[in-house]
Amino acid sequence: MKKISVESFFQQAKERLRLTPLSDEGMANRYIVSVDINRMGMALTGYLKWFAYERLQILGKTEVHFLQTLEPAQRKKILKTLLSHRLPCIVVTHKMKPPADLVSEARKQHIPLFTTPTPTTKFVSEISVYLEEEFAPETTIHGTLLDVYGVGILILGHSGIGKSECALDLVERGHRLVADDLVYIKRLANRILMGSRSEIIKHHMEIRGLGIINIESLFGVGAIRDKKRIELVIRLEEWDNKKEYDRLGLTPATHKIFDTEIPMFVIPVRPGRNLAVIIEVAAMNNRLMKLGYFTAQEFADRVGRMMTEEQTRQNSLKPKGKN
Numbered sequence: 001m002k003k004i005s006v007e008s009f010f011q012q013a014k015e016r017l018r019l020t021p022l023s024d025e026g027m028a029n030r031y032i033v034s035v036d037i038n039r040m041g042m043a044l045t046g047y048l049k050w051f052a053y054e055r056l057q058i059l060g061k062t063e064v065h066f067l068q069t070l071e072p073a074q075r076k077k078i079l080k081t082l083l084s085h086r087l088p089c090i091v092v093t094h095k096m097k098p099p100a101d102l103v104s105e106a107r108k109q110h111i112p113l114f115t116t117p118t119p120t121t122k123f124v125s126e127i128s129v130y131l132e133e134e135f136a137p138e139t140t141i142h143g144t145l146l147d148v149y150g151v152g153i154l155i156l157g158h159s160g161i162g163k164s165e166c167a168l169d170l171v172e173r174g175h176r177l178v179a180d181d182l183v184y185i186k187r188l189a190n191r192i193l194m195g196s197r198s199e200i201i202k203h204h205m206e207i208r209g210l211g212i213i214n215i216e217s218l219f220g221v222g223a224i225r226d227k228k229r230i231e232l233v234i235r236l237e238e239w240d241n242k243k244e245y246d247r248l249g250l251t252p253a254t255h256k257i258f259d260t261e262i263p264m265f266v267i268p269v270r271p272g273r274n275l276a277v278i279i280e281v282a283a284m285n286n287r288l289m290k291l292g293y294f295t296a297q298e299f300a301d302r303v304g305r306m307m308t309e310e311q312t313r314q315n316s317l318k319p320k321g322k323n
Contacts, residue, residue, distance in 0.1 A: 003031040004134055006089045006112045013130055017123065019091070019114045022103055026110030032056055032088045035135040037127060039063065039120075040090075043082055053085035056127070060120035064096040076101050083109045091127075093120040133194075136186040137258060145178040145195040145228060146170055148283040152195065152228040154183065154262075155279070156255070157236035161269060164205050166236070168213075169276035171223050177215050178228045180205045185230065191260040196227040232286050233262050234279055239270035 007027035010019060021027075038055040040063055059067075067075055083105045089112035092098045098113070106113040116123055144155040144167045155163045164180055171177050179197035186194045197203065203215045203224045216224050233255040245268055246252075254261040265282055267275065285295060 002135055003033045006030040006032060009089075010112070010114070013127075016130065017126060018116045018118055020116070021112065021114055022092075022098065023106040023111065023113035025107055025112070027089075027112045029110070030086075030088050030112055032131070035128070035131045037124060037131070039124075040082065041066075044078060046078065046081075048081075051082075051085070053082075053087055056088050056131075057090045058120065058124065059090060059092045059096070059098065059102075061094045061096055064092065064098060067099050067102070072101070075099060076105075079105045083111055087111050089114065091116060091123070093118055093123045132189060133186065136188050136194075138184060138186045139257070141183045141185060141257070142181065143183050144180045145183045145197075145230065147176040147178060147225055147228045148280060149175070149287065151232055151283040151286050152178070152230045153232045153234055153279060153283060154195065154230050154255075155234045155236065157269075160208070161236045161238070162275070163236060164207055166275045166279065168205065168207060170279060171215055171219055173276060173280070175280075176223055176225045176228075177203060177205070178225055185257060187258045187260065191258075193230040193257055193260055193262065194227055195230050230257070230262060232282065233264040234282060235264060235266045236269050236275070237266060239268040243268075 005028060009032055010021065010024075010027060013019065032055075034055050036052070036055050037058055038052040039058050039060065043051045044063055044066055067079075070078070079099075079101050090102075090106065092113070092115045095117045096115070098115070103113060105111075118126065141154070141156070142159075143157075144163045146153050146155070146167055148170060155166060157163050167177060167180060178195055180201065180203075182198045182201060184196045184198060186196075188194055205213050205215055207213060235255070245266070253264045253266065255264040256262075263286065267273075267278055269275065288295065
């Protein structure tokens, strides 16, 4: 089971989620183990049967106002009971000032307590996205990922086939590099595959005979991006004269990553082929297909209609038999 220490969570998300610690004791020893969050509403009334204490806890405006209406002795008793569970951490939203009893008990139980000015509904949305990204299944693939005309293209192929050289050509033509050699992939909700770079390699690229180059330094910050959704796979392979390659594109292949099928084109490589232009056209064609325009099918339908019309014309020219 994957888990994230509250200390790591705070360091990574404090600016994104605008978190301010009120009790930072025990952050290194508390862990978030679920993508789900829990609002403490019913638990504050004393109903603990379904209290999801293992989740990150949120106190919004309603919960804080409810606590403020309780008698001090009753509030202290409820908070002591709730915080006796091993909670990962508590976040108070909407600029609300938590009761002093809550701050005191959180420090006593070594439970991290944070505040944020973000309204509860918006905060729930933002932290859900963050946790979904952190807990998403992930894998590493040997390849190159680029943003070509807004389409995330993953280039695959065996070592030495020319993936990096092709990527360099595309960057020089104005497209953006996400990752070269190692591509980190996470599967988010709705089977979205998000690719990113290695922190070690970053935006460096190895060109055989030239060595390591820095794309950001050579082409500027506009030539890179940190992550991109993978929408198309291009597999490069050596040209095989004995192999029959797809010439119409009516039944495109797919490449499976996790449980998601990504459209894939197999591009044979041989001297004289401009791979960068081919990949640019593949990206534009992919955008057309998303708009409902399937070029290969439209062409096949048009040829079919022409053949039918010609056959009808030929039949009409045949002499009719005598009655």
